Amino acid sequence: MDRGGLEKRNVGENLDALMNLDPRGYGVCRILYAGSREQMGEPLTMRAAEKLCETVKENDLVYILTGFVLLPHKKPEMDGMVSSLLLARALVMAFGAKPVIICPEDCVKSVKKCAGVVGLHVYQDIEDVKKLPLSMGVTAFTKNPARAEIEAKWLIKEALPGAVISVEAPGSNEMGVYHNATGNDVTELEAKTDVLWEMLREKGILNIAIGDLGNEIGMGTIADHIKKYIPFAGSGECVCGCGGGILAASRADHVITATCSDWGCYGLIAALAYLKRDMEILHREEMEAELMRVASRTGLIDMTGSLIPGIDGFNTRLNTGIVSLMRQCTAYAVRYSHNSDHWFGSVLEKGFFEEGDRPWFK
Numbered sequence: 001m002d003r004g005g006l007e008k009r010n011v012g013e014n015l016d017a018l019m020n021l022d023p024r025g026y027g028v029c030r031i032l033y034a035g036s037r038e039q040m041g042e043p044l045t046m047r048a049a050e051k052l053c054e055t056v057k058e059n060d061l062v063y064i065l066t067g068f069v070l071l072p073h074k075k076p077e078m079d080g081m082v083s084s085l086l087l088a089r090a091l092v093m094a095f096g097a098k099p100v101i102i103c104p105e106d107c108v109k110s111v112k113k114c115a116g117v118v119g120l121h122v123y124q125d126i127e128d129v130k131k132l133p134l135s136m137g138v139t140a141f142t143k144n145p146a147r148a149e150i151e152a153k154w155l156i157k158e159a160l161p162g163a164v165i166s167v168e169a170p171g172s173n174e175m176g177v178y179h180n181a182t183g184n185d186v187t188e189l190e191a192k193t194d195v196l197w198e199m200l201r202e203k204g205i206l207n208i209a210i211g212d213l214g215n216e217i218g219m220g221t222i223a224d225h226i227k228k229y230i231p232f233a234g235s236g237e238c239v240c241g242c243g244g245g246i247l248a249a250s251r252a253d254h255v256i257t258a259t260c261s262d263w264g265c266y267g268l269i270a271a272l273a274y275l276k277r278d279m280e281i282l283h284r285e286e287m288e289a290e291l292m293r294v295a296s297r298t299g300l301i302d303m304t305g306s307l308i309p310g311i312d313g314f315n316t317r318l319n320t321g322i323v324s325l326m327r328q329c330t331a332y333a334v335r336y337s338h339n340s341d342h343w344f345g346s347v348l349e350k351g352f353f354e355e356g357d358r359p360w361f362k
C-alpha cells in the first residue's frame with residue numbers, strides 16, 4: 001500500500017460510515033454492512049466507484065434500475081428515485097456517459113419532471129439520448145412477468161450498456177414473489193426489472209446493486225447473512241403466505257448496503273468525485289433539497305406514505321446534512337491529496353492497514 005492507497009482506503013471508510021449512520025437506532029444498516037463488507041472485502045463505495053472508472057467510457061449507456069411502489073397508496077417512493085437522478089447527473093459529468101433510468105410506468109412522469117433539476121434533458125427514445133449532450137433517458141419496464149423477458153431482450157438488442165446499477169429496485173424471492181419491507185406480497189405493483197438484471201449479468205456487464213433491507217435486486221449476494229439476521233427474510237417468515245421470505249434471489253458482483261438506498265448511492269457518487277478529483281461530480285446541498293421537494297410535488301411518497309419531502313422517513317435537513325458531510329470529507333482529501341510527509345509514510349511503516357481487511361466498526 002502507498003500513500004494514495006492509504007488515503008483512498010480511508011476516504012472509502014468515511015463514505016461507508018456516513019451512509020450507514022443510524023438515526024432510527026435499530027441497527028439494520030449495521031447488520032447489512034457487516035455482511036456486505038465481509039463479502040466485498042473493502043469499502044463498498046470506493047470498490048464500486050473504481051469499477052465504474054475502469055469500465056465506463058464516453059457515450060456508454062448506463063442502465064439505472066429503480067422505482068419501488070408502496071402500499072397502501074400504490075404510489076412510488078422517493079428512496080431510489082432521488083439518488084438515481086443524481087447518479088445520472090454524476091455519470092454524465094464523470095464519464096460523458098448516457099444514463100437511462102428503467103423504472104415502473106408510475107415513475108416516468110417524476111423522472112421527466114425532475115431531470116431538469118439535475119441539469120439534464122430527458123428523452124424516452126434512447127437514440128435521442130445517445131445523440132444529444134447533457135441528456136438522460138427514461139424507460140418504463142413491464143409489471144407483467146410474461147412480458148419481462150421479451151422487453152429485456154428488446155432493450156438489450158437495441159443497445160448493450162457499459163454498466164447496470166440498481167438502486168432500491170424491487171427484487172423477487174426464489175418463488176418469484178416481490179415483498180415490501182414488512183413481508184406483504186407486492187408482486188402486482190412492481191416492475192419486473194430483475195429479469196433484465198439477470199440477462200445483463202449473464203452477458204458479463206458490470207453490475208452494482210444498492211439496497212437497504214434485503215428485498216432489493218442483488219441482495220441475494222449476502223443471502224445467508226440476511227436470512228439469519230434480518231426480520232421477515234428467512235424461509236416462511238414473510239406474512240403473504242408464499243412460504244419464502246422477503247430476501248431477493250438475485251445476486252450482484254458489487255453490492256452497497258446503507259441506511260437508505262439513496263445514501264448508499266450518494267456514497268458511490270462521492271467516491272466517483274474523489275477518484276476523478278472533481279467535487280462538482282457530487283451535487284451540492286441545495287440541489288439535494290430542491291430535488292427532494294420537486295420529486296415530492298410530482299407525487300413520490302416518503303416511506304411513511306407522507307407527501308412531505310422525505311426519504312425513508314428522513315427529511316430534507318437530514319439528507320442535505322449527509323450530502324454535506326460526504327462533500328466535506330471527500331473534498332478535504334481531494335484538496336490536500338495525501339501530501340503530509342509527517343503522517344502518511346509513518347502510518348504506512350507501522351503496517352496496521354496491511355494486516356487484512358479492518359472495517360471501521362471493528
Ligand SMILES: [Zn+2]
Pocket residue numbers: 177179183184185238239240241242243244245
Ligand atoms: Zn411471501
